[in-house]
Amino acid sequence: MNSFNFWIPTEIVFGPGTEKQAAALVKKHGGTKVLLIYGGHSAEKSGLLETIGQEFSGAGIPFEKLGGVQPNPLLSRAEQGVEIAVSFGADFILAVGGGSVIDTAKAVAIGAANPGTPIWDFWTQKVPVTKSLPIGSVLTISAAGSEMSDSAVLTNDELRVKRGLNTPFNRAKFAVMDPELTFTLPKYQVACGTADIMMHTMERYFTLQDGNELTDEIAEALLRTVIRNGKAAVENPHDYGPMSELMWAGSLSHNDLTGLGGVKDFATHQFGHELSATFNVAHGASLTTVWASWARYCMGQKPERFVRFAEKVWQVSGGSVQETVLLGIEKTVEYFRSIGMPTCFTELGIGVQSEESLRGLADRCVFHGARTVGNFKKLNGEDCYLIYKDANH
Ligand code: NZQ
Numbered sequence: 001m002n003s004f005n006f007w008i009p010t011e012i013v014f015g016p017g018t019e020k021q022a023a024a025l026v027k028k029h030g031g032t033k034v035l036l037i038y039g040g041h042s043a044e045k046s047g048l049l050e051t052i053g054q055e056f057s058g059a060g061i062p063f064e065k066l067g068g069v070q071p072n073p074l075l076s077r078a079e080q081g082v083e084i085a086v087s088f089g090a091d092f093i094l095a096v097g098g099g100s101v102i103d104t105a106k107a108v109a110i111g112a113a114n115p116g117t118p119i120w121d122f123w124t125q126k127v128p129v130t131k132s133l134p135i136g137s138v139l140t141i142s143a144a145g146s147e148m149s150d151s152a153v154l155t156n157d158e159l160r161v162k163r164g165l166n167t168p169f170n171r172a173k174f175a176v177m178d179p180e181l182t183f184t185l186p187k188y189q190v191a192c193g194t195a196d197i198m199m200h201t202m203e204r205y206f207t208l209q210d211g212n213e214l215t216d217e218i219a220e221a222l223l224r225t226v227i228r229n230g231k232a233a234v235e236n237p238h239d240y241g242p243m244s245e246l247m248w249a250g251s252l253s254h255n256d257l258t259g260l261g262g263v264k265d266f267a268t269h270q271f272g273h274e275l276s277a278t279f280n281v282a283h284g285a286s287l288t289t290v291w292a293s294w295a296r297y298c299m300g301q302k303p304e305r306f307v308r309f310a311e312k313v314w315q316v317s318g319g320s321v322q323e324t325v326l327l328g329i330e331k332t333v334e335y336f337r338s339i340g341m342p343t344c345f346t347e348l349g350i351g352v353q354s355e356e357s358l359r360g361l362a363d364r365c366v367f368h369g370a371r372t373v374g375n376f377k378k379l380n381g382e383d384c385y386l387i388y389k390d391a392n393h
């Protein structure tokens with residue numbers, strides 16, 4: 001087992017009606033003036049924003065609002081948030097929404113604490129993050145895991161580049177998780193979330209590291225739970241049982257617990273980010289589109305890992321190692337399809353791409369040759385091109 005540092009400072013308040021505690025939690029964590037950030041329509045339509053506004057008013061906490069955050073959130077919206085936060089004098093940023101809203105809140109928090117520095121300089125690692133405002137969230141979708149993660153992903157709308165930033169300053173003070181808030185989700189978003197939660201675990205599970213027994217068992221249990229409950233949740237997003245299992249799994253899948261002691265891969269996420277940056281497709285769907293192509297390309301690195309995945313997660317086994325490996329991959333693909341997730345470019349809705357487009361995607365993945373992608377197998381530009389090509393039908 002590798003050495004690790006596991007620091008999760010996020011207070012979790014879980015259960016029906018917990019959104020009513022948002023104002024008290026902000027106060028408890030030192031907030032006295034709040035910028036409340038939300039997305040397109042869902043939080044307004046459900047009455048959630050009004051409920052939270054009433055709680056703030058009741059608690060005597062002044063607040064400003066910034067709405068209109070879209071999926072694959074834009075740098076420009078975060079910059080707008082920084083302006084509001086600075087002129088209002090906000091000392092706490094509250095996200096009401098999903099990964100896109102929470103990541104915007106994280107960017108605003110960093111930008112507002114460092115008003116002289118362009119936000120993108122932090123995302124390109126030109127400037128290290130040394131301070132940020134505290135943030136909290138009221139989660140409305142189980143998916144990205146941003147509510148407990150140290151990461152935030154932004155799209156630079158001018159450059160059409162999507163980048164993540166990992167820093168301990170991205171860890172939220174608290175997350176309010178009421179599974180009933182997710183009942184209004186479209187089935188497609190429930191499926192995207194299910195896929196993303198699985199992928200956060202699989203990106204850690206596929207490691208060359210051995211002897212990491214507890215972490216492996218936790219990851220496998222999480223995957224089996226998400227596979228079972230994700231299907232039920234997509235069938236009925238009003239069913240509290242599956243929706244609550246998904247919500248907790250979403251947070252645990254990406255707070256680092258499922259990969260402690262191992263080395264993360266995250267190649268599929270890089271492939272997905274390039275697809276989202278170029279075609280603005282949903283994050284979860286971008287991942288299922290390329291995962292099997294990645295798996296078939298990389299399985300030779302450590303077939304035993306794929307055998308374990310097939311046997312422990314899917315409970316399938318073939319006559320040979322190769323057969324078992326392929327059975328595990330096939331079961332995953334079948335599952336993604338069964339919840340309506342795409343497994344190739346045409347299913348994703350972007351059509352068959354030209355050679356030039358594939359080369360462009362691959363080149364951007366490896367930062368024009370400046371890096372490789374992933375750790376299970378370190379992939380160069382040609383590898384990335386071949387993986388995209390495999391999904392190009
Ligand atoms: O904008 P509204 O109207 O709220 O609609 C949203 C949006 O269209 C809708 N939605 C959310 N809660 C709802 C709801 N609709 C009805 N009822 C509700 N209760 O769902 C759509 C998707 O929302 P979004 O926030 O984009 O979803 P998700 O949580 O999947 O976040 C995706 C973003 O997070 C990033 C992704 O790359 C993507 O940009 N990620 C962030 C990570 C992190 N910070 O740790 C890790 C992930 O790997 C991921 O990269």
Ligand code: ZN
Pocket residue numbers: 144196199200269283
């Ligand atoms: Zn993800």
